[in-house]
Amino acid sequence: MAHSEADVLAGLAELVNEETGIAADLVQPEKSFTDDLDIDSISMMTIVVNAEGQV
């Protein structure tokens, strides 16, 4: 099933919030996970595993 870009962003923002507590509305396409949101590598990997689980 195809997902719109907005759906993907909203889904990703929710995963980021669950893992890190960062407010979902701060997760924006132009933001860097590491430089802007200060997400560490192990949290990034966790977000990736969770995102893959939803594909």
Add this chain to the structure above:
Amino acid sequence: MRRVVVTGIGATTPVGGTAQQSWENLLAGKSGVNSLGQEWVEQYQLPVTIAGEAMQPASEVLAPHEAKRLDPSSQFALISAREAFADAGSPEVDPVRMSVDFATGIGGVWTLLDAFDTLKERGPRRVMPMTVPMLMPNGPAAAVGMHFGAKAGVHTAVSACASGNESIANAFHRVKSGSVDLAIAGGAEAAIHPLPIASFAAMQALSKRNDDPTRASRPYDVDRDGFVMGEGAAALILEDYDSAVARGATIYAEIVGAAITSDSYHITAPDPEGEGASRAMLAALAEAEASPSDVQHVNAHATSTPVGDIAEFTALKKVFGKNIDDLVVSATKASTGHLLGGAGAIEAVFTIMALSTQTAPGTINLDNQDPEIPLNVPKTSASLEAGKIAISNSFGFGGHNAVLAFR
């Protein structure tokens, strides 16, 4: 050598979400043991269906993203340590002079076994990257150390049910020797999981009084048939006496001695002669420069197993001799169940509260005291004299004995 005092306490247990609530419910004679309602009890046909679950779920206290990165044992540890640190007045301390000693007996068993299920059912790509830091036994200590920024060392004693006491003993000696100025010490356990229940049940260690949960944990009673698992954590803030006085801290009690010995007798059974346990009690009193006649209160290990309770009594007789009748003994696992690696820590909190309020908690479920264990075990609260010593015993599989002495 410095004097070491307790300036903060925290706990989350089957009888309360805080140290104070746990103490009040203990004095009120409440039991934290209940029937387990999880579907796995039925699914695996467990022979034991009761345990002491934490009265306040960790999810009610921690933010979701905090809880997600921590095994339940680390969640309980962090909750109790935060309470203890706040209770001590959130002291300002140089991070390189602050240490953590936080125990667990079993480690992150939920994380380990859930991850194995994920591996089997969904493959290695679904196994979470945080699995190892969540399951490692030093996880609770590391979580507490990270939270408070402790840089003088973060340590985990793993000695089964003596772990909590061993951690507090180690922290006490760090402050006493001057290696650190403040130590956060405690123990945590979250092992109410079908595998530990099945394993403890397989060795006939657990009470099977499934139809009467609140009366299942009954130390010293003739009808005791094993311990009841509990979960939770407790924490103490230990400080150098002079610094605590200088900053105007409230002092609950002083730790005056702590000792660790080993039986080298049997992997699970206590030495029936109580040699190692009595040696630990005497060594703790020697460090306190006290004699057995200075002791008035004992928070006994007393797990409610047929052999364990008698072995501890034999050890107490060796130490106290004819003075044994002067002891006021409390067996608080009757109310809380057995918190395994957290047991020493919660019982240290109860011993400290007993001294600071001059009240020994009563022991519930003691309907017919075993005539082989003629200790003075009040069924309801009993008053204590000021200035006397109280000891708290913990013993663990592996032949570990750890004893703390407070005044």
